[in-house]
Amino acid sequence: MSRAVRLVDFALGVEGVALLRTLFDANPDARAARLAEIARLTSDEKLGALALDFPERSPTAGYAEWSEFYDEMPNPLIEGEQQAMDSLLHELVPGRALDAACGTGRITTLLAALGHDVVATDITPAMLAVARQKLPAIDFRVADLLDLPFDDGTFDVVTCSLALAHLETPDSAVEELARVTAPGGHIIISDIHPMAVLLGGHASYMGASGTAGVIHQYVHLPSTYLESFERARVRVVRCLEPLHDGRTVAKVPSFGLVPNATRAAFIGIPVAIVWKLERPR
Numbered sequence: 001m002s003r004a005v006r007l008v009d010f011a012l013g014v015e016g017v018a019l020l021r022t023l024f025d026a027n028p029d030a031r032a033a034r035l036a037e038i039a040r041l042t043s044d045e046k047l048g049a050l051a052l053d054f055p056e057r058s059p060t061a062g063y064a065e066w067s068e069f070y071d072e073m074p075n076p077l078i079e080g081e082q083q084a085m086d087s088l089l090h091e092l093v094p095g096r097a098l099d100a101a102c103g104t105g106r107i108t109t110l111l112a113a114l115g116h117d118v119v120a121t122d123i124t125p126a127m128l129a130v131a132r133q134k135l136p137a138i139d140f141r142v143a144d145l146l147d148l149p150f151d152d153g154t155f156d157v158v159t160c161s162l163a164l165a166h167l168e169t170p171d172s173a174v175e176e177l178a179r180v181t182a183p184g185g186h187i188i189i190s191d192i193h194p195m196a197v198l199l200g201g202h203a204s205y206m207g208a209s210g211t212a213g214v215i216h217q218y219v220h221l222p223s224t225y226l227e228s229f230e231r232a233r234v235r236v237v238r239c240l241e242p243l244h245d246g247r248t249v250a251k252v253p254s255f256g257l258v259p260n261a262t263r264a265a266f267i268g269i270p271v272a273i274v275w276k277l278e279r280p281r
Contacts (some may be wrong), residue, residue, distance in 0.1 A: 018264035054214040062215040067126040074251040080271035095156030101163035105131030149207040178232040187277040193270040236277040
């Protein structure tokens with residue numbers, strides 16, 4: 001299935017979110033600015049004729065295409081998530097670590113730099129090929145997040161970044177991550193915040209050559225994660241919810257079309273959710 005997205009519809013959606021957030025604002029100029037911009041956008045015939053085609057891809061097929069420019073494409077989610085992940089990883093004692101669903105090795109790089117003995121897995125060989133070029137000394141393996149090829153309790157630290165929202169439910173993945181974690185070990189999980197998915201956020205990409213696609217993401221509420229953690233018998237140590245700020249909104253695709261509305265719509269809204277978990281001894 002392919003999704004044709006009109007640029008004007010995207011911009012109007014952002015304007016609508018921004019308008020909702022100013023309804024009870026004491027400054028009437030903010031609402032007036034949004035209404036004026038909505039009127040301008042709806043009357044722009046040239047913009048209304050512009051549309052981008054985003055074929056829907058499976059995670060494996062989509063990330064295989066995306067791998068060629070994944071590290072170069074602006075990504076507000078990574079911009080917002082990175083600092084939270086980095087702070088939690090710095091709290092951990094170096095040990096045997098697994099980076100599951102590692103992609104191009106972003107978190108693998110952090111783990112290695114912190115002194116961990118790292119193994120990394122991903123289901124997409126093309127993403128692993130990029131990671132191997134950057135980190136030739138790391139043991140990268142093709143493996144499904146739901147069927148990790150390791151014995152119980154193998155790792156002191158297990159990470160999984162920006163992957164679980166591609167699954168209809170996080171239950172099986174969380175159980176598998178917990179299984180390979182040693183008693184007393186830690187699991188760090190990050191993902192797109194459910195509020196962002198509810199506002200239409202999906203993993204979409206477009207390269208300079210025109211290669212484009214969208215990979216569906218599911219809404220996993222914090223309560224859903226907590227239920228999964230309870231089933232997997234892991235304990236929540238910390239939960240971080242980094243918010244959109246000036247750095248992240250500058251990477252939102254609508255910023256070039258409607259920068260003021262993009263700021264008004266997204267600044268202060270959670271961009272990611274990051275969990276630090278412990279497997280009890």
